[in-house]
Amino acid sequence: MFEDLRGYLTHLESQGQLLRVAEPVEVKYEIAAGMRKTSDIEGPALLFEQVKGFPGWRVLGGLFATRKLVALGLGVKEDQLLDRYLTLEDQRIAPELVSTGPVKEIRWTGDQVDLSKLPLVTHAGKDCGPYITIGVQIGKDPETGVRNLSIHRMLLLGKDRLSLWAPADHHLGRMILMAEEKKRGLEVATAIGVDPAIIIGSQAKVPYGIDEFHVAGGLRGAPVKLTKCETIDVEVPASAEIVIEGVTVPGERVADGPYGEYPGCYSEAKQAPVLKVTAITMRQNPIYQTALTGMPVTENHTLIEYGNAAVVYREVKKIVPEVKAVHMTPGGTFRHHVVVSIKKRSQEEARNVILALLSLGIGLKQVTMVDDDINVFDPLEVEWALSTRMQPDKDIIIIPRIACSTLDPSCPAPRITAAWGIDATAPMKERWRFEKVEIPGVDKVKYLKGK
Ligand SMILES: Cc1cc2nc3c(=O)[nH]c(=O)nc-3n(C[C@H](O)[C@H](O)[C@H](O)COP(=O)(O)O)c2cc1C
Ligand SMILES: [Mn+2]
Known part of the structure; x- marks a missing residue:
């Protein structure tokens, strides 16, 4: 628990996650440029100690950049x-x-x-x-x-x-x-x-x-x-x-x-x-905090992720207790696309999940459903499921128009979007046809270092 922002900054500094910038910076673009860069290179947060034209002020940026x-x-x-x-x-x-x-x-x-x-x-x-x-x-x-x-x-x-x-x-x-x-x-x-x-x-x-x-x-x-x-x-x-x-x-x-x-x-x-x-x-000597948004990933994305992921997780759990993982994807701005893995108990239940999630009104435009043997955080595995476990003519649900809180510029009108769900879970019958090929003994190979 941190008493206040200053207490938190002391902690961040001790973790090497706060950089003090002594060089004077302009409020127009220069501070944001530093925030963009730190968001792209995985941190740290930045405390600008000299702001041109604002003596006595400090500006904090990128506090949640990652x-x-x-x-x-x-x-x-x-x-x-x-x-x-x-x-x-x-x-x-x-x-x-x-x-x-x-x-x-x-x-x-x-x-x-x-x-x-x-x-x-x-x-x-x-x-x-x-x-x-x-x-x-x-x-x-x-x-x-x-x-x-x-x-x-x-x-x-x-x-x-x-x-x-x-x-x-x-x-x-x-x-x-x-x-x-x-x-x-x-x-x-x-x-x-x-x-x-x-x-x-x-x-x-x-x-x-x-x-x-x-x-x-x-x-x-x-x-x-x-x-x-x-x-x-x-x-x-x-x-x-x-x-x-x-x-x-x-x-x-x-x-x-x-x-x-x-x-x-x-x-x-x-x-x-x-x-x-x-x-x-x-406060005396106040710290003014600013946040960056724009191309993902910025703090406008990281801060949204867990509130959204929690709503999605709780909703899926109501339908399929065997929900394994939920991933709001970075390219999907942590709002528009979620990948969900479940252990399916009946043939079509992934479709129920798709409909429920698209109805939440949190900005979701795409729901991708995969089985519990797929790592939702690995784009390669998700694409592999799309390539081998689904047929586009029957496994895609398209909803032409729903109300949706989104700033997606492709939307036909403000707060209206089309949305889609992809059921990339394998059919329950003949399950063996979808099994991943695995080689026994990979974990026993000692002459190569793994990642
Ligand atoms: C850095 C940052 C900036 C945000 N800016 C806005 C904004 O300008 N307008 C807006 O409607 N939501 C913005 N949001 C999102 C809302 O704060 C967020 O959806 C919040 O949960 C809404 O609260 P509510 O559920 O009580 O309405 C922003 C979020 C973050 C993290
Ligand atoms: Mn509220």
């Missing part, structure tokens, strides 16, 4: 990530309210609020401007008051204005619309620079009405300490580096984009809600 970093954030072994995540996600621990915390060391309210003083980063070459990309938004249901945590990008619009891209099928987007129906704004706090469990917890695919602070508490094995905001009725992590308090402007929309998105392509300008900022509080 799966290894996500595993370190959860304090689990990389090869046990899904297993451990499933257990921890179920272990809910309620947050604890404290009277104050380090996040209150500096307070800007009223005219002091000035977002241009924060080192907001411009990432991709064609992005329309600087974005906050890894702020954890905390909002409350306008009727029940139940909190929600999620991450939504925010475009810098002015010294006290940001866009807030939260679509209607995400929980925060729903809350914004509910408040608008009552002709009100929604109070939203954005916490930047929090301990890893809060960030990972914000990505849990739990139903509407569950406060993800309880999930974060379970992930870290201790309650998250929260304190009240200055200008809105929302609670935030007491040791966050920065908190931006604000209220959405009912009915107002602003062009947001183009922006280099998780599918690895630019999204066109969208009409996004607007947040009027009412206060900014922070």
Whole structure:
């Protein structure tokens, strides 16, 4: 368990997973270039100690650039990530309210609020401007008051204005619309620079009405300490580096984009809600955290993987208790394609799994089903199953149109996709015809070193 982001960074440094960059960098492209490179070479996370034009600020990037970093954030072994995540996600621990915390060391309210003083980063070459990309938004249901945590990008619009891209099928987007129906704004706090469990917890695919602070508490094995905001009725992590308090402007929309998105392509300008900022509080010498997205794999992918894999695993398990493994694939952006291995007990049950998974609405466009003797993490074995265990005329299911939360540019319209499933499990009868050829005694060959 880490007390806060700083505690976690100390741990990362001791593991050789944090690099301090002393060379001064620009917020436009230069920070993101380093993040792109570290994502492509498997880490480490980067702490930029000198940011041109922003004396006294440090910028943290690529904190979850690799799966290894996500595993370190959860304090689990990389090869046990899904297993451990499933257990921890179920272990809910309620947050604890404290009277104050380090996040209150500096307070800007009223005219002091000035977002241009924060080192907001411009990432991709064609992005329309600087974005906050890894702020954890905390909002409350306008009727029940139940909190929600999620991450939504925010475009810098002015010294006290940001866009807030939260679509209607995400929980925060729903809350914004509910408040608008009552002709009100929604109070939203954005916490930047929090301990890893809060960030990972914000990505849990739990139903509407569950406060993800309880999930974060379970992930870290201790309650998250929260304190009240200055200008809105929302609670935030007491040791966050920065908190931006604000209220959405009912009915107002602003062009947001183009922006280099998780599918690895630019999204066109969208009409996004607007947040009027009412206060900014922070720690002394704050660390501003930014996250990269774009071509997989980035932290926008690694952070999504386990929330999605957990939902898929739980769903498959309801249908086939003998589910062996689930792999959200990197090329599938950890959202669009999943490979699932099962021990089939009846001839067509892989088809039931395909239909169930495509209905989840988490962005899945392709489900590939294989038997339990196929390693879902090995693309060669998966392709071998496709080459030898399935016939395209009868083993592919195509669903012409479903509602789906996706930014896949090939979709015919926003939030609509076609989807498909491939049953590459072998028929149950004449099973011997699909058996892998194996040579006895390979493990006894001592004169060659294995991988
Ligand atoms: C780095 C990062 C950036 C993200 N940016 C956005 C975004 O701009 N808009 C969005 O709708 N979801 C974004 N997401 C995904 C949501 O935060 C995620 O789907 C979350 O689980 C939604 O929470 P909810 O289930 O409470 O709605 C982002 C995720 C990560 C890790
Ligand atoms: Mn939620």
